[in-house]
Amino acid sequence: MEFSYSDKVLNLQTKLHQFMEEFIYPNEQVYKEQLKSQANRWSRIPPILEELKERAKERGLWNLFLPNSDVGGGLTNLEYAPLCEIMGRSSIAPEVFNCSAPDTGNMEVLERYGSPAQKEEWLQPLLEGKIRSCFSMTEPDAASSDATNIGTSIKKEGNEYVINGRKWWSSGAGDPRCQIAIVMGKSNPTARKHEQQSMILVPLNTEGVKVERLLPVFGYDDAPHGHAEITYDNVRVPEANMIWGEGKGFAIAQGRLGPGRIHHCMRLIGLAERSLEQLCKRIQERETFGKKLAEQGVIQEWVANSRIEIEQSRLLTLKAAYMMDTVGNKDAKAEIAMIKVVAPNMALQVIDRAIQAFGAAGVSDDFHLAAGWANARTLRLADGPDEVHRRQIAKLEMRKYKQKVELS
Known part of the structure; x- marks a missing residue:
């Protein structure tokens, strides 16, 4: 597989990074304050969110998730991976770009399996971000x-x-x-x-x-x-x-959950990257026992291990995305299962180290770490628990050797 990104992807990466710096990060706290100020937090969307969505539309950063389609971004899974990673750095970003779950999975279901009438009534307003x-x-x-x-x-x-x-x-x-x-x-x-x-x-x-x-x-x-x-x-x-038709639910679920699983992994890599960045900044600001935290050997080990684990997860995510594009979701099921196990556990490790470096502040809501940890831990269950994916990986692995034994 080719590891370098195309000019199209590099351009979108640049635009997304700029958008995140200019609009997303500065407004994360605004979103929280607007949400808290509402009498009923379930009845009204913080206004800043709709403002940001309009800006994302204006800049062509909308519906990037939908591959091989004239109604979405038209990007392959491999092309979308680094972009989804950027969005995953903030909890509010995916919706701003209309790339958040569960809408992404539902839109893919309707786009692939829905009737023309279903697409007109439900897919179109979802693509437009109206519902x-x-x-x-x-x-x-x-x-x-x-x-x-x-x-x-x-x-x-x-x-x-x-x-x-x-x-x-x-x-x-x-x-x-x-x-x-x-x-x-x-x-x-x-x-x-x-x-x-x-x-x-x-x-x-x-x-x-x-x-x-x-x-x-x-x-x-x-x-x-x-x-x-x-x-x-x-x-x-x-x-x-x-x-689609009666009895097609399981087949649709398999088609839906493959992209959904890898999107979660892409976003988790972005979350882990931001957590590592915060860890590295924090340890250079804090001093204990006459030394900066950054000078402590155990802390340096946290940083090194975090970088290694993020890179390993990213490479496996890109491989899974590449296989989904080239051989299809069915033949990429082992890679999808593997990354679905690896990415949440990796993110949990990195975020946990960052929390430890932040001390008591790390478990507060002053930073994104506690909420990020809760999200990553949940994703060890969502779209199938680790144990189910490991079971599938083991069965697929053993099948190779069973075939070899039968041939010998």
């Missing part, structure tokens, strides 16, 4: 790391589907702009194991849809985005809301 969406897959009553366990029912009645079930961790459902959910459920329990599930579009204002509560993550509620527990009680939607 937001959520993804209802995980369930409190099932081990959802195995999607075949999902119990929410999707039953055909006449020209409608009736949905019943309970979901949680439907990220984004707390947002007042969230209008549509992609719901995964079981439509044909007697079909083959991986053809029982379907995905269907459910407007959140449909009768029978109820957001029960918004779940905190290590004490962070992530308002106004949020992570919702939702009940679907005899929810009726038109048959035209079915995505």
Whole structure:
């Protein structure tokens, strides 16, 4: 694979870095203050966010995530990787560029599998940033790391589907702009194991849809985005809301989660880079026992290990992205699984060292470290826990040698 970036990517990198320095970093605190000043943190979006989104549109930094498409950035996964990394340096940046989860995954689903009518009604306003969406897959009553366990029912009645079930961790459902959910459920329990599930579009204002509560993550509620527990009680939607067709839910999930997983990894590398930068600045400002922290051997080891681990993660991310572009997501599944294990654990290590260097300040909300650690720790579970990915990696690895034994 080619390690140098094209002129197009270098130009976009420059524009993104400039935008981050000029608009994102100076307004992170503005965003926090506007959010805190609101009587109801779930009912209104901090105005600065919409202002920044308009500036991003003006500069052509919009929808860069969508590959091989005339409705998105048209970048390959490999081209998008270094750009997504830059966005990952700030918690507010991905949405500013309309490149934030779960909307990116939902837009990819609609772009690849949606009908023309579904694209017109839901994809277009998502691409324009006029609405937001959520993804209802995980369930409190099932081990959802195995999607075949999902119990929410999707039953055909006449020209409608009736949905019943309970979901949680439907990220984004707390947002007042969230209008549509992609719901995964079981439509044909007697079909083959991986053809029982379907995905269907459910407007959140449909009768029978109820957001029960918004779940905190290590004490962070992530308002106004949020992570919702939702009940679907005899929810009726038109048959035209079915995505692709009955029994295609598992296949869609695999198509959706591949890019989603690697996007998380790209952003985590950016988060780790910023954390290492803050660590390096902090240790040169602080002195203990007559020495700068930067002169302490153990601290120097933290810096060295952090740099090594970030570079290793970046290289594996780029390899996975390259393979997704050249051989497809299916043949890149081992690399996607590997980086999904590596990147969150790497980010946790780097952020933890930075917290340790900051001392008590590191666990406060004065810096991004505590929230960044909570986010990275969560990503050891989101889109499949480490153990599931390791299991897949092991099976794929052992399969190579089984084939060799059979041939010998």
